[in-house]
Amino acid sequence: MFILIVGGGKVGSYLTRALLAQNHEVVVVEKQERKARTLEALLETNVAVIGDGCDPQVLQQAGISRADVVVADTGDDEDNLVVTLIAKKHNSGARCIARVNNPRNKLIFESLDPDDPVAVISSTEIILDVLNEHVNAQRDRQAEVP
């Protein structure tokens, strides 16, 4: 599969390494040249496109129209939203995955295309869920003590 990743930070580089190991074709769009170079040096391949992933032209150059999956994993919710908007417009068949920091923002991403909803990943929410599970388990255990 061809996977287009927007955001070449830590999440983007570990993701790229894992996907390349699974023999997928990967392109990473990264705004900062230094980050893009670091990523390429680390992975020892030319996978980076330097440019603003929120610019439709940059994403077209990176091959968005033939992408099977588009991943928006920058650290800013608003940037990931715009990447998703562009992906939905230029490649309605692609599966979209977006990272959000503010769990409240999930609804907005999900409202973009109700027929083919964006997969929204919120690490804040995941941590909260695990925490709540732990808190509830503790409470249940304490309740059991006679």
Next chain:
Amino acid sequence: MRYLIVGCGRVGSALANLLDADGHEIIVVDENPAAFKRLGKHFKGHVEVGTGIDYDVLKRAGAQRADGFIAVTDGDNRNVMAALIAQRMFKINRIVARIYDPPRGAMYRELGIDTVCPTTIGAKLIRDVLMEAPWDTLQSFDFGKVTSVSATIEAADAGKRVADLEQPGKIRIAAIRSGKSVRVAANDTVLAEGDEINAIVAPEAISEFALMFPTGAPTDRMTA
């Protein structure tokens, strides 16, 4: 009306004061509390500290009761996201976002968000001032695909009919002001020296229009 403005920069604060002076209820949201100093001491509206791309912040600011929403932070992406939250989660009808990048403005209009692009408007105004154009750009529609301009009739064109100055599909004279009276132009309306005409001009005819009215005295420009 109740308007919610996100971003208290130069434009946001100026707009807040304009709408406030018109008697509207204004709430301004900005992450940086120091930004509210720009509102000045005459501003009677409310302020809310926080980011405009957070549901809870907008709810605290009263977004659910707003009649209109304006996103004018310095980030295009932030403005579109704030506008989408206003549209989809608070169901606000009138939404305007400032977008600096013209192609992206067009994309967001498809989503039902009205956009204003200061890049295009600013460039046109600067061109007009630079060229000392004797006519005023009144309004541009759809990124300058059609522009409304006004110009003053000089002695050379006095006695000509409206149809003599028009060009099919390029220049159309809409209204004429003679002294204090304004009327809608007809093909055979005869123009007099000093008449002020208001014309709708296609982009390819703008420079031609400027050549047709090269010496008119600039009136109050819309450059402020």
